[in-house]
Amino acid sequence: MDCLFCKILExxxxxTKVYEDELVYAFRDINPQAPVHVLIIPREHIASADGIxxxxxxxVARIFEIIPRIAASEGLSGGYRVITNCGEDGCQSVKxxxxxxxxxxxxxxxxx
Ligand code: DGP
Numbered sequence: 001m002d003c004l005f006c007k008i009l010e011x012x013x014x015x016t017k018v019y020e021d022e023l024v025y026a027f028r029d030i031n032p033q034a035p036v037h038v039l040i041i042p043r044e045h046i047a048s049a050d051g052i053x054x055x056x057x058x059x060v061a062r063i064f065e066i067i068p069r070i071a072a073s074e075g076l077s078g079g080y081r082v083i084t085n086c087g088e089d090g091c092q093s094v095k096x097x098x099x100x101x102x103x104x105x106x107x108x109x110x111x112x
Contacts, residue, residue, distance in 0.1 A: 005041050005096035019070055023062045026070055035104025036074045040066065046097040049086040063099055076103040 007013040008027065015027035018038050029037040042059040046052065052060055071080050080103030085092040 001045060003045060003096050004094050005039075005098065006045055009041070009043055018074075019066060021062075021066075023059050024066060026066065029100065033100075034102040034107065036076060036080070036102065038070055038074065038101040040070070040099045040101065042097055047095050048090075048092055048097055049084050051097065067099070067101060070101060071103065074101075074103070076101075078106075079103065081107050 004013065008015045009025055017025070017027050019026040019040075022043070024040055024042055026038050026040040029039050031037075040063050042056075042063070044056060044059060046056055046059075067082060080101055083100040083102065084098065085100075
């Protein structure tokens with residue numbers, strides 16, 4: 001499958017690891033939008049938030065359990081933002097489910 005994040009998971013494309021376990025992998029975004037910009041992805045290829053089902057949703061729970069640990073280790077005591085872009089209108093550029101964790105400065109109030 002021609003998926004950039006699957007290649008990152010395989011190690012054929014290098015990345016800067018922040019966290020990993022048997023279900024998820026977290027790494028630094030190549031184009032950070034804030035002082036801390038981490039991407040968290042499931043090892044299983046799920047195309048987007050639109051592909052989350054009762055059968056595969058456990059990994060999403062795992063991701064949200066890991067987020068506070070990553071936020072703490074990245075020093076985001078003042079708060080942070082979690083985003084997943086979905087589909088064309090959501091401006092999703094990589095078609096493998098991922099959650100952006102952004103922080104390290106006061107983020108703008110703009111969401112759209
Ligand atoms: P989105 O637009 O929500 O699909 O976010 C995709 C993100 O992936 C974007 O913030 C940039 C990041 N990205 C794209 N290619 C690479 C890469 O090769 N390495 C890393 N670390 N991040 C990448």
